[in-house]
Amino acid sequence: MSEISSVYNELRLEQQLCDALIRVDNEEFQAHKIILCNCSSYFRALFTHWSSPNSRVFEIHNVTPDMMKIIIEFAYNNSVSVTNENVQELFIAADRFNVTGITQACCDFLEEHLTPENCIGIWWFTDVYYYPEMKHKAFLFTLYHFEEVVSTSEDFLQLSVEELVKIIENDLLNVKQEKMVFEAILHWIAYAPEERTDYISLLLSNVRLALMSPTYITDNVSNNEVVKASEECRPILLKTMQAMLDLRTKIFSDSVFFNPLARPRLPPAILLAIGGWSGGNPTNGIEAYDVRADRWVNVTNNEEGPRAYHGAAFLNGSVYCVGGFDSVEQFSNVHKFDLSMQTWQEVAPMHSSRCYVSVTVMDGCIYAMGGFDGHDRLETAERYQPNTNQWTVIAPMHEKRSDASCTTLHNKVYICGGFNGNECLSTAECYNPETDEWTVISSMGSRRSGIGVITYGDRVFAVGGFNGTSRLRTAEAYNPHTNTWHSVPSMLGTRSNFGIAVIDDRLFVVGGFNGFTTTFDVECYDVEAGEWSAVRDMEISRSALSCCVVHGFPDMAEYAAPRYQMQFSDEEEEEAAH
The missing domain is CATH 1.25.40.420 (Serine Threonine Protein Phosphatase 5, Tetratricopeptide repeat)
Structure with missing residues (x-):
């Protein structure tokens, strides 16, 4: 509360200089007209058009004293406590008296508390009181959580x-x-x-x-x-x-x-394949994979320069490209791509240049570990906090690692394999942010540099890579509860330095180097079926790329295969098909 508001509120509580008495069901509220006018166009009209200038007492019907008390206190304090118990009545009262600050607070509360059980009710409610933005959010929530809505919402049947x-x-x-x-x-x-x-x-x-x-x-x-x-x-x-x-x-x-009977629905998340090494040079190419349509879409933004052997991370609606190499220098810089605005900006650089870097996200922070700075393989690691735009050095790993890969599971960072300057590694370790300590865990069954590591099915999967002699198609999974690795089915093809991500409950491996050439190939692993299957190839053949999964921003359709919603006659459908 500002100092001026505090003074006005003290005057109200002491009933000094009040020029309005609001009467609701025989309860009376002393107030200052100018303060109520400031928060509500209803009161402004009441005091200036619907009554004479000398009027002091105002009878207001069809509202409870409790609601009027909250509205008057909000006019003075600019704060309101919205709860599950009062939100509906408060919304109706604020809507009637056009107290936009309270209606916005109610909308914010409803949005934060949307559930599969209540989203249809809120959709209806905000239609009756015509709040199209809130109505749209409730409708989208219903769409995004449809299966849960059907199984839990009584409103669905109505x-x-x-x-x-x-x-x-x-x-x-x-x-x-x-x-x-x-x-x-x-x-x-x-x-x-x-x-x-x-x-x-x-x-x-x-x-x-x-x-x-x-x-x-x-x-x-x-x-x-x-x-x-x-x-x-x-x-x-x-x-x-x-x-x-x-x-x-x-x-x-x-x-x-x-065809409305065959058109794939839009996916709730998109897999991005970013940068990499293609045709003998680094590329700035970005492709988006639409898992529902099984299509890759070129979404390259030419504001960003080419880079390979970098890390990519999705955080708070933006994709961060971390470190890497442009065939001339190893980068310490970090660029952030706002998916809604489709703009790049440079953020704070890391403390070290890191090519062949390992990058992951945990608890709202980006972790960057190991890599090559142009002179040495690195054991150092650091963490980026977007709210302060700062990188902080954390405890170093037990081993130098470039060309490793990492993931997060159960509030720990796991990093596996890589190259220490002399040999490909089978070792692995995990980081606990609470103690700022790295712990060596059981080694993998194979040495793996240019490896893909990802959390999938409550396990840490280590896939493919280079063992010092040949590219691998084997994969293994780590159980953190038993500190053991076990083999899982091998990929269809060999690959190292590829992208890896989990989307739609499947593990995807994207591109890479197969021992002879960079590849377009994409395949996915279904843990329930226990098998790998081929997926549509990328448009760009590349290795040393980085993948991340993005979701939750309003224009997802920009990154998906285009849907054509026109309705065709049978003849037009046949013509379009040809």
Whole structure:
């Protein structure tokens, strides 16, 4: 509270110089008109247009004394305590009296407390009181957490058919498998079958049916009693079969983006492959992988120069490129790319130049470890805090490591393998920020330089690399509870100096050097299936790149494969396919 506000509030509490008496249900509140005018256009109109200048007593109805007390105190103190118990009543009162400061505080509170159970209720509530920004946030939350909403929200079953269509037709709807949308529809219909069964064809036409497996379509969709009873569903299923055939033959690979039954939904996260070594030189190329569409999109921003053997980290809506090499010098500098603004800026440099650096994020900080400064392999490590824009040196590692890789698990940083200037390493160690100490852990089964290390399935995975003789396709996983490594299935191909990331519950390895050449190749590992499978190649062949997964910013579609939402006739669809 400012000094002036404090004086006014003291005068109010002492009932001095007050020129308004607000009466609510026989409770009276002394106040100063000018202060209430300052916080609310309602009071300004009340005092200047809806009453004579000499009026002093104002009867206000349809509000509780408790709410009026909070509004008046806010006018003087500019602070309000919003709770789960009072937020709805407070929002309604603030909306009625146009106290924008309180409505904003309520909106902030609602946003912070959005859950799968309450998001639809908040969506409805902010529609009635017309707060489009808050309504949009509640709607997006519903889309992003759809599976949890369906299983936990009682409000889901109360949606109108128009509201349900609005949700399921949206490209941003986040479902791992499209069959979840169909099952959600059946759940909604079953709540009131007599009223809702006739909506099945409308709802089914907004499901991306062609993204399901043929077996699921045959066994669960076509044979569903509600679907079978609807004549209008038959042409939808016929179009689905044609779209599925197109998808599997890949004859019309891009036509799927025009087909509402086959168009992939937008992913909740994007994998970025940044920089690297390509065609004998470093590159500034950035590609974004859309995991839902299985497409790479070139999103290169030419403001940033080329670099290889660097680290990349996603933090607070920005990607940080740390250290690296441009074929002339080893960098200590760090550049930050704002994903929403699509602009680069230089932030504080590290204490050391670090090429072949290992980079990870933990507890809102970026860690940079080891590397090569142009003269020596490094055992030093440092930590960056974005709020202060400062790098702080932390305890050095037990070994010098360049070309290692690192990850975080259970509030510790793990670094594995690398090259110490003489030999490729099988050793590994972990850092505890609470004690500022490194601890040597069990060594890997293989020496690995140019390794990929990532946390996946509550384990630290060490993948590929160079053992001093050949590139590897083997992989192993570390169990921190037993301090042991065990083998996991090998990759399809050998690679070192590649990008690695986990997205959509799968581990992806991107590009790298296969022993003969840099590669476009991408593959992924599914821990549940226990197998590797090929993924669409990058457009740029490169090694010494860095990957990170980005999410949670408003224009994700800028980094995804373009979706075409136009509705086509059958003839237009056929023409677009050709």
